Amino acid sequence: QVQFVESGGGLVQPGGSLRLSCAASRNIFMIYDMAWYRQAPGKQREIVAGLTRGGGTNYADSVQGRFTISRDNARTTIDLEMRNLKPEDTAVYYCNTGGPNFAWGQGTQVTVSS
Numbered sequence: 263q264v265q266f267v268e269s270g271g272g273l274v275q276p277g278g279s280l281r282l283s284c285a286a287s288r289n290i291f292m293i294y295d296m297a298w299y300r301q302a303p304g305k306q307r308e309i310v311a312g313l314t315r316g317g318g319t320n321y322a323d324s325v326q327g328r329f330t331i332s333r334d335n336a337r338t339t340i341d342l343e344m345r346n347l348k349p350e351d352t353a354v355y356y357c358n359t360g361g362p363n364f365a366w367g368q369g370t371q372v373t374v375s376s
Contacts, residue, residue: 271370284357
């Protein structure tokens, strides 16, 4: 099994930025395609950004051009840079493989509000 720990969330005003980070209990980031997901209150969890083992990326239409998924240079974390945040980005953000293949972590809360 693999445990994920997400961090970096917080309260930010509309138009602001945050950088989320995901660490895993085993270094799987070069074995699996990875993704960031989010779940807003009363809604289903959705994928927002994906990163393939080869470095390819893909994004949900709602975040295209505002979010960037990446691996850090040491390949020990998966990060999500979020810019021009909107109230509709408010959610708990999780990382997992693209499957997803493993249990969900606690996530990190992102709240966009003035």
